[in-house]
Structures are given as structure tokens and as C-alpha cells.
Amino acid sequence: MNKDEKKHAIREIKRLWNKCESTLNNKGWSKYGDELLRLCRTETQGHNRFRGDSIKRGLTITEEAKFFSVQRLLNYVYELADYIPSLDDYHHTQKSVFIAYSLANEFQNEIKERVTLEEAQYINKLDYCKLINDGFEDGLNEV
Numbered sequence: 001m002n003k004d005e006k007k008h009a010i011r012e013i014k015r016l017w018n019k020c021e022s023t024l025n026n027k028g029w030s031k032y033g034d035e036l037l038r039l040c041r042t043e044t045q046g047h048n049r050f051r052g053d054s055i056k057r058g059l060t061i062t063e064e065a066k067f068f069s070v071q072r073l074l075n076y077v078y079e080l081a082d083y084i085p086s087l088d089d090y091h092h093t094q095k096s097v098f099i100a101y102s103l104a105n106e107f108q109n110e111i112k113e114r115v116t117l118e119e120a121q122y123i124n125k126l127d128y129c130k131l132i133n134d135g136f137e138d139g140l141n142e143v
Helices: 003-025 033-049 061-077 087-092 095-106 109-116 116-123 128-132
Strands: none
Touching: 003 033, 003 061, 003 109, 003 116, 003 128, 033 061, 061 095, 061 116, 061 128, 095 109, 109 116, 109 128
8 A cells, every 4th residue: 555545545534434423423312433433442552552662553543443443333334344243252352343333233324324335345445454554564665
């Protein structure tokens, strides 16, 4: 993924997350979008603790959390996910997966009004490893 593709991907992640977040935050008394993003951010921070100090990030923690929030949510809304969470998996799976699945199930129609299938497919195809790459691959600059 070159620099321009990555910038475009980050812009799309943020744009689509904003659409989903505003939809979810305006349903009832709860701020469901904020809840999903907060949980993804906590999970990302936990995962980040295993990263060595010398390893740079290609995404901020918030960008990474938005990526996982919107990707999981849209994958379930448009049935693009290979994995459907079950109760047996609850203790062995990130909790944001269950929240995203539940929100997608409950607010599927509202989210589909705001985000197209093509946009969801774009987010689904993004490669997390390429997004977090800071421009170095095997110690060499990407050209």
C-alpha cells in the first residue's frame, strides 16, 4: 500500500465511521457508537502493549480503533464476515466483536441507509497489516 492509498484508506475509515457513529449514537439513550469505539480503543491499547518501543505505528490508536469498529460493524451489516460470534466464544474473543454484531443486527436498516455495500466491501478488503505498516518493510523503505 503506497502513501496515497493509505491516506485514502484512513480518510474512508474516518468518513464511514462518522456515518455509523452518528447513526448509532442517535438511537435511544445510549451512545452505542461511542461504546463500540471506546471498547475497540481499549482492546487496541492492550494489544499495543506487546509492541516493542522501537516499532513505530502506521496508525494512531484512535484510527486503528475506528478501523476495527467500522470494519466489524459493516461486515456484520452486509454479511461479509467469515466469523459469526457464538456464546461459546465469548470468553475467548474480543468483546467488541459481540457489540458490533449486536448493533449490526439491531440497526442494520439504518446503517444500510448511510453506508453502501460498495463502501462496506472496500473497508472489508483493507489489510490491517498494511495499514499499520509505518513505511518500513523488513527494515527497508517502501518505494
